[in-house]
């Protein structure tokens with residue numbers, strides 16, 4: 001009986017902290033995995049001269065994606081609502097190696113805005129390789 005209690009105490013003492021640790025670590029693990037998947041995807045793709053539209057490009061993931069595409073020599077259309085931030089991202093992306101960066105202010109919840117930035121992309125570049133959405 002005493003031995004059974006001791007085992008129960010031991011398992012209870014171990015499981016509670018283990019559960020808390022898992023709760024804290026799992027979200028970090030999934031965020032890391034998500035970003036790593038994007039990194040691997042970009043690393044293996046030949047993007048030189050290709051045209052990419054990045055929405056949500058003024059900050060966060062979209063901004064970093066723009067820089068990764070820029071390093072690979074892609075031509076970029078970067079889309080978001082904050083013009084000043086977009087201009088800064090465009091400047092950095094050019095510095096990192098993108099031969100042509102077009103910042104476009106647009107709200108992606110507005111269908112006309114979406115049509116406008118796709119039309120402007122086709123008018124400027126004549127084509128588009130891919131659309132990267134990070135909003």
Ligand SMILES: NC(=O)c1ccc[n+]([C@@H]2O[C@H](COP(=O)([O-])OP(=O)(O)OC[C@H]3O[C@@H](n4cnc5c(N)ncnc54)[C@H](OP(=O)(O)O)[C@@H]3O)[C@@H](O)[C@H]2O)c1
Nearest residue numbers: 056057058059060061062080081082106107108109134135
């Ligand atoms: N950060 C992470 O670790 C992580 C992990 C997994 C998933 N996510 C998800 O990935 C998405 C992006 O995350 P984030 O951290 O990069 O967020 P963030 O830094 O807030 O970036 C959001 C971007 O979307 C733009 N945006 C927002 N609403 C818009 C609209 N209506 N029209 C055009 N542009 C708009 C913002 O620019 P303007 O304000 O200038 O328009 C900004 O450039 C979110 O949905 C987030 O939940 C993030």
